[in-house]
Amino acid sequence: MKLRSLVPFVSGLVALAALSNAHAATWRPLFNGKDLSGWRVINGSAPYAVLDGAIVGTTVAGSPNSFLAHEETFGDFVLEFEVMQDVAPTNSGVQFRSISSPDVMDGRVHGYQCEIDPSARGWTGGIYDEARRGWLYPLSLNDRARTLYQYGRWNHFRIEAIGSSIRTWVNGVAVSHVIDDVTPSGLIALQVHSVRGPEEAGRRISWRNIRIQTSDLTPAPVEDLFIRNMIPNHLSDAEKAQGWSLLWDGRTTDGWRGAHRTDFPELGWKIENGELVVLESGGGEAKHGGDIVTAAPYSKFEFQVDFRLTPGANSGIKYFVTEEINPGGGSAFGLEYQLLDDAQHPDAKEGAAGNRTLASLYDLIPSRKITSGLGLQPRIGQWQHARLVVHADDVEHWLNGIRVVEYQRRSPALAAMIARSKYHDLRGFGLAEEGRILLQDHGNEVRFRSIKVRPLP
Incomplete structure (x- = not known):
């Protein structure tokens, strides 16, 4: 040995x-x-x-x-x-x-x-x-x-x-x-x-x-390792001890507002059975509610959420969102954890080398594909788990417990990717010291629950 x-x-x-x-x-x-x-x-x-x-x-x-x-x-x-x-x-x-x-x-x-x-x-x-x-x-x-x-x-x-x-x-x-x-x-x-x-x-x-x-049981002290909580919208005492908090209470819109606005959208979203739901609108402006963002900004943090995509759905989780980049409204810009039905949505074939597929850093870095393992492989129509680990400039994307992307925000490599991407003319894109977390309304039904965050040192 x-x-x-x-x-x-x-x-x-x-x-x-x-x-x-x-x-x-x-x-x-x-x-x-x-x-x-x-x-x-x-x-x-x-x-x-x-x-x-x-x-x-x-x-x-x-x-x-x-x-x-x-x-x-x-x-x-x-x-x-x-x-x-x-x-x-x-x-x-x-x-x-x-x-x-x-x-x-x-x-x-x-x-x-x-x-x-x-x-x-x-x-x-x-x-x-x-x-x-x-x-x-x-x-x-x-x-x-x-x-x-x-x-x-x-x-x-x-x-x-x-x-x-x-x-x-x-x-x-x-x-x-x-x-x-x-x-x-x-x-x-x-x-x-x-x-x-x-x-x-x-x-x-x-x-x-x-x-x-089987009797007089005393739990062992909680160790400092990731806790996978499968109970919807539940925060255990062990998670609280690690600094986790719920970003959504499962009942109200508290803690969230529409991007470029002070209130929560009247259309396009609903709360149902402890799930925060983007309604299907096909992108139609009459029913389109727009993206929502957290009330507070974050810099060093860990984030996790359960999500469920409908067939053909497109959405995303953006972070380091700074609405000042495009103060006139529309989509708020930020680094994006892509949510997509790769098999049915055409965006999966756009971009370069698969950098618009599920869990990718959208239009920049493709995710590593999970090709085997029950509960690990992406499954449309079932709940999946997304996780972000952000140590200021060191960032990781996780999907269903597997790390699929890692990169450095201020690295020359990422700067070169941004220069070749759809964000090439956005000055300072992705480099903010802090920003909000965003859930995207792309006109397709997507469901979210168990939205959690904790600050990192």
């Missing part, structure tokens, strides 16, 4: 001791170390056996994902276990608050999964919604955790599910934090993933020291 990979592992053991000893008297074993009493195989046909005090699952060709489920269901809990793979790496995971019912998907196991990923991607400890929404917390959101899992040795895992807060640790280091309330309780199950063919059969995943706490 390289020294630099050993350092976080050893420091994690110190944190692990503190976490595990906090409630040592309340732990209950879920596995007796001798046989599979209290467990049952559901779905696939991969075999599970007890060997040297561990549950060992083995991959088989021709089987879908297999699960060894505990006979009890659990709501709030802290779960700890150890995992090792030593006969070729293979994807796996541990289900929790999951469901297997003959009335739903023919009994297919679905729900939260703590990922075990020994591949080069290294997303072990990420949270995946098995057979449902896909990735809730990919480790692109916590890159430093990608090297924690060590193939060929025992690794310690911790899952904390208390109320709507779901968190994971690997070898004592915090990995994921999701806020979600879709499934408040369910089964715990050990996954043996399907394999591509006979050449991948016979690979083993071993679990041991499986124990749980």
